Amino acid sequence: MTKVRDEVLAANEDYAGSFGDKAGLPMPPARRFAILTCMDARLDPAKFAGLAEGDAHVIRNAGGRASDDAIRSLVISHKLLGTKEWFVVHHTDCGMETFTDEIMRGLLRQSLDTAEIGPDGWKGVGQGPGSTAGDHIDWLTISDQAESVTADVKRIRAHPLVPQDVPVYGYIYDVRSGRLIEVPEATEAGKA
Amino acid sequence: MTKVRDEVLAANEDYAGSFGDKAGLPMPPARRFAILTCMDARLDPAKFAGLAEGDAHVIRNAGGRASDDAIRSLVISHKLLGTKEWFVVHHTDCGMETFTDEIMRGLLRQSLDTAEIGPDGWKGVGQGPGSTAGDHIDWLTISDQAESVTADVKRIRAHPLVPQDVPVYGYIYDVRSGRLIEVPEATEAGKA
Numbered sequence: 001m002t003k004v005r006d007e008v009l010a011a012n013e014d015y016a017g018s019f020g021d022k023a024g025l026p027m028p029p030a031r032r033f034a035i036l037t038c039m040d041a042r043l044d045p046a047k048f049a050g051l052a053e054g055d056a057h058v059i060r061n062a063g064g065r066a067s068d069d070a071i072r073s074l075v076i077s078h079k080l081l082g083t084k085e086w087f088v089v090h091h092t093d094c095g096m097e098t099f100t101d102e103i104m105r106g107l108l109r110q111s112l113d114t115a116e117i118g119p120d121g122w123k124g125v126g127q128g129p130g131s132t133a134g135d136h137i138d139w140l141t142i143s144d145q146a147e148s149v150t151a152d153v154k155r156i157r158a159h160p161l162v163p164q165d166v167p168v169y170g171y172i173y174d175v176r177s178g179r180l181i182e183v184p185e186a187t188e189a190g191k192a
Numbered sequence: 193m194t195k196v197r198d199e200v201l202a203a204n205e206d207y208a209g210s211f212g213d214k215a216g217l218p219m220p221p222a223r224r225f226a227i228l229t230c231m232d233a234r235l236d237p238a239k240f241a242g243l244a245e246g247d248a249h250v251i252r253n254a255g256g257r258a259s260d261d262a263i264r265s266l267v268i269s270h271k272l273l274g275t276k277e278w279f280v281v282h283h284t285d286c287g288m289e290t291f292t293d294e295i296m297r298g299l300l301r302q303s304l305d306t307a308e309i310g311p312d313g314w315k316g317v318g319q320g321p322g323s324t325a326g327d328h329i330d331w332l333t334i335s336d337q338a339e340s341v342t343a344d345v346k347r348i349r350a351h352p353l354v355p356q357d358v359p360v361y362g363y364i365y366d367v368r369s370g371r372l373i374e375v376p377e378a379t380e381a382g383k384a
Contacts, residue, residue, distance in 0.1 A: 004225050004277050005361065011242020012372045019370035022234070027287055029233035033196050039249040039265050041221035042214070046236050050203020053239070057231040060252040062265040069261035072329060073231050073254035079299060080314070081287055082306045085196050095219055095273055107271060112355040114274045122272070133352035137264060160325035163304040169197065178211035180204045 025054035027081065033057075034077045036152075037089040038064035038096075042175050049087070049180075057083055063096040064089055065140040066152035075161045084166060086156065088190075089180065090149045091173040096142040098122070104141075108134035145172045149183045153190040167192040217246035219273065225249075226269045228344075229281040230256035230288075234367050241279070241372075249275055255288040256281055257332040258344035267353045276358060278348070280382075281372065282341045283365040288334040290314070296333075300326035337364045341375045345382040359384040 034057035035045050045051065045058050057077045059070050066088065077083045099107075103122055107115045113126025142148040149170040156168050170186020173179070226249035227237050237243065237250050249269045251262050258280065269275045291299075295314055299307045305318025334340040341362040348360050362378020365371070 002277060002359075004223060007223075008225075008241045008279070009372065012240055012370070015240050015242070016370035022370065023368045025234045025367070027232070027234070027285060031196060031199075033200075034231070039226070039251045039269065040219070041243075041246050041248050041250075042217045042219070044238050044243075044245050046238060047245070048204055048207050049200045050207070051233075051236075053236050054233050056233050058233075058252055059231045059254075060250055061261050062251075062268045067261040067264075068329075069253050069259040072259075072331065075300075075326070076254045076287065076296075076331070077231065078306060079296075079304065080291065080307060080309075085194060087200070093219060095268065099272065104268075104271070108267075108353060112271065112353065114270060115272060117272075131352045134267070137260075139264065139268070160323045161300060161304065167194075175217070176215045178204070178208035178214065180201065 022053050029054070029056045029081060029083055031055045032083050033085040033087065034059065034074060034083045035087045035089060036064055036066065036070050036074065037173070038062065038091055038094060040091060040094065043091060043173060048173060048178060057081070063094060063140050063142055063148070064091070066155045067140060071156060071159055071161070074156065078163065078166055086166060086168045087171060088149055088152050088156070088168060088186065089171045089173050090142065090145045091175055092145065093175050094142055094145065096140065100141055101139050104139050105134045146183045146185070150186040150189060153186040157190050165192050214245050221246070221248045221273060221275055223247045224275050225277040225279065226251065226266060226275045227279045227281060228256055228258065228262050228266065229365070230254065230283055230286060232283060232286065235283060235365060240365060240370060249273070255286060255332050255334055255340070258347045259332060263348060263351055263353070266348065270355065270358055278358060278360045279363060280341055280344050280348070280360060280378065281363045281365050282334065282337045283367055284337065285367050286334055286337065288332065292333055293331050296331050297326045338375045338377070342378040342381060345378040349382050357384050
């Protein structure tokens, strides 16, 4: 057991110990909405959006991007489990703004070890072996948050499996204030 | 503004109002681990695993599956942001166990409206138009949780961009008790 595993299991023991009436929650989200956001450690969607267990679907990946897999999840969320409104939330100071596909591919070709970031950007460290398997991956990097949110809302809106009557809202979460800031052009593009 | 948007923004206002020293959190996860789990509304990874803001990456999709997009996120998590241990957490009573690709494709061909589930399984409701765009999507359904967790840990372990020194653990979260139950064959397959 690593320290992290011990800690996670001890925290879980505490949580399960006072689980109470959450045992009876049904599968479909009670408040009928879904949030797509970034995996970033600073973001806690349950806290920043006020979710209790059972309320809403939460989909997270690097960047909070509308990848094919995020759209797979959103379609299941609506078609089978009845969500009726979707939020796309990107955030300030996102790691996805610090690199490009070219940079990531170069770093991975050199080594799989964790790279370091300095004033001049990412610097490869570590010994090989690296891999060229990153060369064919679209890393879904971000150069401007309002643009990325708007592009993702538009991609969701235009998808053939997304019904027209599900509104999609676009927000940026500010990691310095905890505040959700609407991106009006995204929400406009995502209107039902 | 819908009721849901009003409620989310009001909850966010409260959260931001007492944000305190979270404003100074750095981008890399302080506790250097990541959790891949399901979007299910009943799961709150921060609560069931004891995470504070800034602690760990959380990746979520329908099923908690090791999709290409989840692996994209995990590789970024390690290569750029330094996580060193990964948890894959599927759960009991998962929606992904209630259908097959064939069922989902049939439902979507009929209509994009939310379907209903009854004693005989899913039943299409609603008027068209439906879409054949679901025919080419692998919906990543689940027939047995221990098998799906183990398969996903193995897929991650075998990926050319995943370093051998990152252990991958497999768990099932029990939605009736809040408890994480280890899947030993998954954790064994994911050993560093």
